[in-house]
Structures are given as C-alpha cells and as structure tokens.
Amino acid sequence: xxxxxxxxxxxxxxxxxxxxxxxxxxxxxxxxxxxxxxxxxxxxxxxxxxxxxxxxxxxxxxxxxxxxxxxxxxxxxxxxxxxxxxxxxxxxxxxxxxxxxxxxxxxxxxxxxxxxxxxxxxxxxxxxxxxxxxxxxxxxxxxxxxxxxxxxxxxxxxxxxx
Amino acid sequence: xxxxxxxxxxxxxxxxxxxxxxxxxxxxxxxxxxxxxxxxxxxxxxxxxxxxxxxxxxxxxxxxxxxxxxxxxxxxxxxxxxxxxxxxxxxxxxxxxxxxxxxxxxxxxxxxxxxxxxxxxxxxxxxxxxxxxxxxxxxxxxxxxxxxxxxxxxxxxxxxxxxxxxxxxxxxxxxxxxxxxxx
Numbered sequence: 001x002x003x004x005x006x007x008x009x010x011x012x013x014x015x016x017x018x019x020x021x022x023x024x025x026x027x028x029x030x031x032x033x034x035x036x037x038x039x040x041x042x043x044x045x046x047x048x049x050x051x052x053x054x055x056x057x058x059x060x061x062x063x064x065x066x067x068x069x070x071x072x073x074x075x076x077x078x079x080x081x082x083x084x085x086x087x088x089x090x091x092x093x094x095x096x097x098x099x100x101x102x103x104x105x106x107x108x109x110x111x112x113x114x115x116x117x118x119x120x121x122x123x124x125x126x127x128x129x130x131x132x133x134x135x136x137x138x139x140x141x142x143x144x145x146x147x148x149x150x151x152x153x154x155x156x157x158x159x160x161x162x
Numbered sequence: 163x164x165x166x167x168x169x170x171x172x173x174x175x176x177x178x179x180x181x182x183x184x185x186x187x188x189x190x191x192x193x194x195x196x197x198x199x200x201x202x203x204x205x206x207x208x209x210x211x212x213x214x215x216x217x218x219x220x221x222x223x224x225x226x227x228x229x230x231x232x233x234x235x236x237x238x239x240x241x242x243x244x245x246x247x248x249x250x251x252x253x254x255x256x257x258x259x260x261x262x263x264x265x266x267x268x269x270x271x272x273x274x275x276x277x278x279x280x281x282x283x284x285x286x287x288x289x290x291x292x293x294x295x296x297x298x299x300x301x302x303x304x305x306x307x308x309x310x311x312x313x314x315x316x317x318x319x320x321x322x323x324x325x326x327x328x329x330x331x332x333x334x335x336x337x338x339x340x341x342x343x344x345x
Contacts, residue, residue: 004335007284008303014198015191016208024212025186029179034220 171232175223182222186215189233192305193240199285199300200244210247214239233307234314241297241315287337295330302327 016024167188173181193214198207217239225235288296297316301307309320309327316323 004331004338005303007338008288008299008334010284011195011199011288011300011304014195016194016211020208021187021190024190024208024215025183027212028186028216028219029182031216031220033177033223035223 167232168227171222171225171227174219175225182219185218185232189236190215192233193236195304196237196240196297196300197244199288199296201247202289206247210240210243214243217243230314231311233311237301237315238317283341287334287341290337291330291333294326295333298323298326299330299334 167185170181170184174185190211194207194211197210197214198204201207201210214236218236225232288299291299294316298312301312301315302309307315309323312318312323313320318326
C-alpha cells in the first residue's frame with residue numbers, strides 16, 4: 001500500500017453485479033410514482049411563514065408598548081418628571097441660587113443704609129439710648145399698675161384660674 | 163453531466179422511466195458501496211440499495227434541485243434506510259463474516275487475487291472508525307464527492323466535513339501503522 005488515501009480508493013472495486021442492477025431497475029420502474037406532496041409541503045411552508053410573522057409581530061408590539069409606556073411615564077408622571085429629569089433638576093438648582101443671591105444682595109443693601117443712618121445719628125447726637133436721664137424719663141412714663149387695661153387683665157386671669 | 167443530469171431529473175419527475183434509468187445507472191454503484199460498507203453483507207446491501215432507489219423513484223417529484231445535488235439526496239435516503247435496518251434488525255455482523263467474494267467486487271474487478279485481501283484489510287481499518295468518519299472517508303475517497311455534496315448528505319457545514327476528513331485520515335494512518343508493526 002503506497003499511502004492510506006490510495007488504499008481507500010481501492011474500495012471502488014466493490015460494486016453491484018450487472019444482473020442485480022438490471023433486475024432491480026426493472027422492478028423499481030414497474031412500481032408507480034407517488035403523487036407530488038405539494039399540498040402538505042405548501043401548507044407547512046405557509047404555517048412556518050405565518051408563525052414567523054406572528055412572532056415578529058408580537059416582538060414588535062412588546063418593544064413598541066414598552067417604549068411607549070416609558071415615554072408616557074416621563075411625560076405624565078410628576079414624580080418621574082421632577083425626580084428623574086436631570087436637566088430640569090439642574091435648571092431648578094440654578095434658579096434657587098439666583099434667588100438666594102438676589103435676596104442676600106437686597107438685605108445687604110437695606111441693612112447698609114440703616115447702619116449708615118444709625119452711625120450718622122450716633123455721630124451727631126451721641127449714644128442717646130445710654131443717657132441715664134432719658135432712661136429714667138422712660139421708666140417714669142411706664143404705667144406699672146396697668147390702669148383700666150390692667151384691671152381688665154386681672155379679671156380675665158381670675159376667670160381662667162377659677 | 164450536471165446540465166444533463168438536471169434535464170434527466172426534471173424528466174424523471176414527470177415520470178420518464180428512461181431518465182430515471184440514467185440517474186440509477188450513474189449512482190447505483192456508489193450508493194451500493196456506501197450501504198455495503200455499513201452492513202457488510204452483500205444480500206443486505208442489495209436489498210437496501212433496491213429500497214433506496216425505489217424510494218427515490220416514488221418520491222422524486224418532491225426532490226427540489228435548488229436545495230442540494232441529487233447525490234446528497236440519495237445519500238440521505240441511504241443513511242435513513244441503513245438506520246432503519248439496524249433498528250429493525252439488530253444483528254451484529256463481525257468483520258470476519260464480511261462478504262468479499264469476486265461477485266461482490268462487481269464487474270469492474272480485474273481478477274487480482276490479492277485485491278480482496280487488501281480491500282478487506284482497509285475496510286476493517288475503516289470499520290474501526292466512528293460512523294461519521296467512515297461516511298466522510300468513503301464519500302470523499304471512494305466516491306470522489308466534493309465537500310459540498312458530503313455536507314449536503316450529512317447535514318453538516320463544509321468546514322465540519324473538512325475537519326472530520328482530516329481527523330479520520332490521521333486516525334486511520336495511526337491504525338495502519340500499528341497494524342503494520344503487528345504484522
């Protein structure tokens with residue numbers, strides 16, 4: 001044997017005899033052919049196609065409904081709208097900063113004016129609120145007994161305690 | 163043959179017996195060999211080959227030329243018939259009982275007395291391979307089928323067929339070397 005491929009090719013010598021071939025062919029051709037199985041083949045092809053089509057349809061519907069519900073949730077839900085939209089959150093945060101800055105500026109502006117007036121008055125008249133004569137005058141002006149209003153208050157307190 | 167073969171197939175599908183006869187004459191030796199390698203008994207190989215071509219004649223109207231060559235279609239029928247044969251008749255035939263008489267070798271046999279012995283040796287080595295390897299080797303080297311035809315017959319890709327062929331040849335070489343060392 002030269003090599004294995006050549007050895008295998010020797011097997012070509014095996015074959016059926018002429019008598020067998022002739023007899024077998026004669027018998028085969030004497031039997032009728034089957035009718036073309038067109039209907040069942042076409043039926044299964046149609047079935048396969050329709051199954052594939054419906055599966056594709058279902059998948060499209062699932063994907064479309066999924067994306068649509070996500071869109072709806074974003075559009076309609078206030079919670080999702082405010083909490084999930086990063087762009088809006090950033091905008092809101094920027095606006096708050098601006099408002100705070102404006103309020104602070106206004107406060108500093110007003111207080112600066114008041115402080116300036118107070119300092120100016122203090123510089124001219126001195127610290128009047130620490131003057132003992134003025135303080136005594138104010139104390140004297142106080143109605144410690146309450147007067148008519150004081151009596152009313154006493155009555156009300158008595159009613160409550162009774 | 164290809165264009166002529168297509169014409170014969172079309173005519174056989176219309177019930178033309180002569181055209182089917184041409185197809186039969188062309189393919190019966192290789193289908194017979196394929197079956198014979200599988201069953202190892204001349205009588206069984208003849209019966210199964212007859213059944214294969216009978217089935218082909220009866221169902222040729224359902225064969226579609228666009229899908230794969232008719233050789234692949236015939237090999238598919240042959241494989242199914244052999245499987246059915248082993249399902250119904252589970253006799254285990256030993257290599258020793260194989261039929262390698264001059265009658266089995268057919269009309270092309272040249273009368274060389276050593277040939278049956280050599281064939282027997284090669285065949286016994288091939289028989290020790292996996293069935294898939296055996297089929298590919300026989301189709302490729304004995305029947306000279308191209309990879310596409312073998313792929314069609316065995317429902318595999320051409321790449322898979324090349325790989326199986328490569329592995330089968332390597333294993334067979336090893337077995338042959340071992341056999342030579344022992345004898």
